[in-house]
Amino acid sequence: MVSIREHVTLADFGNFVNVQDGDLVSVxxxxxxxxxxxxxxxxxGWYDGAFALQDDLIIFPGEGVVMNSTVSREAVFYxxxxxxxxxxxYAGSNIINIIGxxxxxxxxxxxxxxxxxxxxxxxxxxxxxxxTPLFxxxxxxxxxxxxxxxxxxxxxxxIDSGSAAVMKTSADSDALHEAAY
Numbered sequence: 001m002v003s004i005r006e007h008v009t010l011a012d013f014g015n016f017v018n019v020q021d022g023d024l025v026s027v028x029x030x031x032x033x034x035x036x037x038x039x040x041x042x043x044x045g046w047y048d049g050a051f052a053l054q055d056d057l058i059i060f061p062g063e064g065v066v067m068n069s070t071v072s073r074e075a076v077f078y079x080x081x082x083x084x085x086x087x088x089x090y091a092g093s094n095i096i097n098i099i100g101x102x103x104x105x106x107x108x109x110x111x112x113x114x115x116x117x118x119x120x121x122x123x124x125x126x127x128x129x130x131x132t133p134l135f136x137x138x139x140x141x142x143x144x145x146x147x148x149x150x151x152x153x154x155x156x157x158x159i160d161s162g163s164a165a166v167m168k169t170s171a172d173s174d175a176l177h178e179a180a181y
Contacts, residue, residue: 010037010046011055013065020070027057028064028098064098064164099165107158110137110146118171128162 008016010025017023021041026034037046037054046054059065099113114123119141124133137146137154146154159165 007058010057022070024068026066027059097167099167107160110157111155113159118169121169124166125159126164
């Protein structure tokens with residue numbers, strides 16, 4: 001069975017978050033590029049630095065979004081959720097990738113999310129709303145696992161719902177987003 005679902009756009013994101021004039025978002029794409037846009041109430045839309053409208057910019061599953069807001073707020077996303085796993089490709093060449101979790105209820109372990117990373121890949125896990133990582137781990141192919149700075153195995157560390165993984169890898173890599181339910 002094939003399901004066609006509409007992806008979330010930047011305009012949709014604005015509806016979920018109730019944006020204000022001057023709010024700024026950066027979307028970290030899986031190809032390693034970043035698109036930054038600012039919301040202008042007078043023009044009712046998101047515009048990039050060249051003042052090109054970005055309302056139709058698609059935020060693909062697992063792509064990270066960083067919002068700099070004028071006030072604190074909560075984001076409530078609603079709609080259908082996937083019921084099958086998604087394998088998302090991420091760019092290598094030491095590009096920073098910010099990866100959001102697709103788990104609306106429970107988390108997913110580090111090794112489940114990144115089952116076959118390149119040797120030396122670094123991942124830092126950030127909890128919701130924090131700018132300080134919970135931990136950073138590096139993947140060692142020699143030991144087939146994720147280890148933190150104390151060389152403690154972190155394969156079973158859980159990336160909770162609402163958390164983000166910041167990944168830097170030397171080669172193209174994939175992240176596996178398990179089915180939501």
